[in-house]
Amino acid sequence: MATNDFHAVGAVLAQEFTLEWPQSGELIRGPRNFALLNAEYPAQGPWRFTINQIVAQGETVVSDVSVTDGVQQGRAISFFTLAGGKIMKIVEFWPEPYAPPHDRARFTEPLI
Structure with missing residues (x-):
């Protein structure tokens, strides 16, 4: 992934590969769709x-x-399922940051 050559990533993906994005309700099926989606994002x-x-x-x-x-x-x-040395499935979450509620400020401190 670091090379941004998303078609080369297909070498580690099974032909039956799927990527699920539960937050948006999307399913990406196959190494080709994975590569094209990432390359065109x-x-x-x-x-x-x-x-x-x-x-x-x-x-x-x-x-x-x-x-x-x-x-x-x-x-x-990301949660990966492997089989035969290839990635069969990824279930991936992209959480959005948010401001902490004020009512817990007395119990917490900033991470940064």
Whole structure:
């Protein structure tokens, strides 16, 4: 992904690959659609990825990755299912940041 050559990512995706985005109710089916969607997504520059954390157990991997094109910023929490050395399925969440409620300020402090 860091190379922004999204068609090359197809080498690690199974032919039956699916990507689910539950928040928007979308399903992306197949390596080709995955590559085209990412290649055609509006960006101000190359996408840069920062891996915050990866957890793996057997055929299941979870990643927490920050993404930016220099203007847009996002964070993806992704659940991968592997089979035969390929990625079969990803269920991915793109949470939106929000201001904390004032009523818990006495219990919390800013992360930054």
